[in-house]
Amino acid sequence: MNRVMSNKWIIGMYILPAFLLISIFIFIPLLLSGYYGLMDWDGIGAMKYIGMENYFNAIQDGLFWQSAFHSFMLALFSAVSLIVYLAISLVLASKIKGSNLLRKIYLIPMLLSSVAIAQLWIKVFNPSNGILNSILVSLGVDNPPAWLAEPAVVLYAIFIPILWQYAGFYILIYYAALKNIPESIVEAARIDGATPFQIAFKIKLPLIMGVVKVTIVLAVVGSLKYFDLIYVMTGGGPNGASEVMASYMYKLAFSSNDFGYGSAIGFLLLIITLIVTVVVRKVTASKEELQY
Amino acid sequence: MSKKKAVTIFFAIFSSLLLISGCSGSDGVSGSGEKTIEFMHLWPEGSSKQHNEIVKEIVADFEADNPDVKVKLEVLSNEQYKDKIKVLSTSNELPDVGMTWAAGYLEPYVDGKKFAPLDDLLEGDLKDSFVSGIPEAYEIEGSTYGLPLELNMATVFYNKKIFEENGLEAPKTYEEFQDAVETLAKNGVAPIALGNKDRWTGSLWYMYFADRIGGGDVLTNAINRSSSFTDPALVSAAEEVQNLVDKDAFVKGFNGLSDEEAKSMFMNEQAAMYLIATWDLPNYTTNEDVPQEFRDSVGYFPFPTVDGKGETNSYVGGPGVGLFVAEDSDVKEEAKDFTAFFVKEWGEKSVTEAGVIPATKVDAASLDLPDMYVDVLDDLNNASNITLFADVQMNADVAQTHLDMIQSLFGKEVTPEEFAEKHEEALSK
Structure with missing residues (x-):
């Protein structure tokens, strides 16, 4: 078997199917969208080469930067909410009653499709019949906001289901990582007289730092390219108040019939996400991995 | 060992073939002359x-x-x-x-x-x-x-039962319409169901105001560039929209509601009026899934004249x-x-x-049709003008600007003047 695995041809053969799939569905379309970004194209008729014009326009497009700002806000909120998920997992991983059941409950949103979640939250946010405003009114709030209709609140209202949707995923990851910490280390700390807080912050957290870093990258990148709930719940409206980069790209390509410009925005989205990923990795990189 | 190698190669080739065959297209004409x-x-x-x-x-x-x-x-x-x-x-x-x-x-x-x-x-x-x-x-x-x-035309459908309970009648002029809106709002009934997340729904209201104030071709002319969108009639139509919003005429949070949600509010008798095109007619006439009692309580009236201007037989609609x-x-x-x-x-x-x-x-005479259907058909035959939906008239890019502006106008994020200028800007590009 060793001889098989050292044969370059065999290695190539093993890689080939996955490589072909990834090329056809990811790398080639990526390059193509960069190329379409150089065109004046309505997606139907003939293409016309216009050089970097779409890219220059995008850089000066206030709406694009507004939607980019919204995407970054989402990334910030997702990253900060990781702290809450971590706290929940720390509680769940310590032996409390019913942690098994709670873990499953937290995971439920992950099992629903995005469109189902969107429909659910549209009902929750309904300004006159929704559960949220009904509760607010019964608590004595006079004029509760129309959550998805007011530009000042719509973005934050829509963050709630997005964060809720992925909470279970991160809690599960942290939970698994925490469960991987050898009991003997925690035991030793306890014998040395460490308080539960000290155990959490000085022992457990440093040990799962690698996982935490990965989740930060996942949360940030996932937020930057986020699309589905926003598309279904508000379509980016009212008037762009909840538009993110991906929904703006979709709108340009499919509603405004400007495939060239949409492709350029898509390519910029890729570049921005790449840069941010590199930056996040640089910032969270530590000089030495902890060893106990 | 060589057998394993053969299997590996076979699978690699097989999966690549699967990929390639998935990409081939099919054709319209099949073999045997069929x-x-x-x-x-x-x-x-x-x-x-x-x-x-x-x-x-x-x-x-x-x-x-x-x-x-x-x-x-x-x-x-x-x-x-x-x-x-x-x-x-x-x-x-x-x-x-x-x-x-x-x-x-x-x-x-x-x-x-x-x-x-x-x-x-x-x-x-x-x-x-x-x-x-x-x-x-x-x-x-x-x-x-x-x-x-x-063929569609937009008319205002209204709930006769709610109107009666509030002592109202189908309005003929805009003053009567405003009275109806104010009375309903005062009595705690949502006057108009509007799902403006979809935006073309709000566009219908704007188009009717433009039609009544400036005549049947003022909007069309602005779109085909034979006149300007800063025409006073188009600006004051935008003003009227905002006046109506100020009167709490539309259901709460309309900018976040889809047309489907607005429709269900009207059909559940939570709102008294609903401006929609005649593709919805079956819901108020023949659709057996809608309770008979509700279908009987729905009537319609053409959009009223505004300040005595406009004709009620000029419609927004089209194919x-x-x-x-x-x-x-x-x-x-x-x-x-x-x-x-x-x-x-x-x-x-x-x-x-x-x-x-x-x-x-x-040929309506030879068929047994619901009364409301026959009435609508009559109106259609007597229509002096049908203005095609604005977002259909415009090319895709301008239509997006129009729709976004409609949402902002209803949400009072732009003034009527800015509304007109943005349109002019997009149209003259």
Whole structure:
């Protein structure tokens, strides 16, 4: 078997199917969208080469930067909410009653499709019949906001289901990582007289730092390219108040019939996400991995 | 060892082959002289049951008449249909016959030479069968590229029961309309259901104000650039919209509600009025899924005159979807025959079986139709003008600006002047 695995041809053969799939569905379309970004194209008729014009326009497009700002806000909120998920997992991983059941409950949103979640939250946010405003009114709030209709609140209202949707995923990851910490280390700390807080912050957290870093990258990148709930719940409206980069790209390509410009925005989205990923990795990189 | 190697190689080749074979296309003409017409439409069984069944009947009739031609159906819902047709057209795989919208939507497809001109059908088989002026919406540079199926006009549907309870009558002038709105709002009833997340819904209101204040062609002229969008009538129409918003005329949070949600508020008697086009007519006449009691309590009135200006028989509306034939179809002649056949049969069946108004002339006297349907048909026949939906008239890019501006106007994020200027800017680009 060793001889098989050292044969370059065999290695190539093993890689080939996955490589072909990834090329056809990811790398080639990526390059193509960069190329379409150089065109004046309505997606139907003939293409016309216009050089970097779409890219220059995008850089000066206030709406694009507004939607980019919204995407970054989402990334910030997702990253900060990781702290809450971590706290929940720390509680769940310590032996409390019913942690098994709670873990499953937290995971439920992950099992629903995005469109189902969107429909659910549209009902929750309904300004006159929704559960949220009904509760607010019964608590004595006079004029509760129309959550998805007011530009000042719509973005934050829509963050709630997005964060809720992925909470279970991160809690599960942290939970698994925490469960991987050898009991003997925690035991030793306890014998040395460490308080539960000290155990959490000085022992457990440093040990799962690698996982935490990965989740930060996942949360940030996932937020930057986020699309589905926003598309279904508000379509980016009212008037762009909840538009993110991906929904703006979709709108340009499919509603405004400007495939060239949409492709350029898509390519910029890729570049921005790449840069941010590199930056996040640089910032969270530590000089030495902890060893106990 | 070599056996294992062989297996590995076999699998690698097999999976690559699977990939490649997945990419090959299929063709319209099959072997034995039998021809297949691919037909894509947007009435799925779930949401448009009656439409869906009529299509099946027409296809069955056509296949019975033409034994050597088969029609292959593909059904998608509205938004998915729009996306798919665009992707198919990019890869030159359009179905032989499909559905399209008029004017601005049609333009890029005609420019890209994707649709076949259908003038010969209009001159021949279908001569004089359309309501006059309706196929023109599908005309670009002298040729017609689509045959309309539906004809719609927007009217205000209202709940007679709620109106009675509040001592109101169907308003004829805008003053009476405002009174009705104020009375309803005062009595804690939401006056108007509006789902402005979809934005074209708000556009209907704006278009009617423009029509009443500035006349039937003021908006059309601004769009086709024979006049400017900063026309005082178009600005004051925008003002009237905001006045109405100030009076709490529309349901709470309308900018975040979809048209479906607004419709369900009207149908659950949570709002007294609802401005929508006549494609909704079956819900208030023949649709058995809607309680009889509610259907009986719904009436309609044409949009009132504003400050004595405008005519109530000038409408916002126009054709809905129409049929196109693909330019590079392998079975173009058969596809054209099918299109003509479809339009004719649709004209009869859609009236009696679906209760919608077709784009072809209807002989109302010989059919047993609901009263409201007959009234609407009368209004339509006496219409002095039908202004085509603004977002259909405009090309896709300008339409987006218009729709976004409508949402901002209703949300009071722009002034009427800014509203007009943004339109002017987008139109003159």
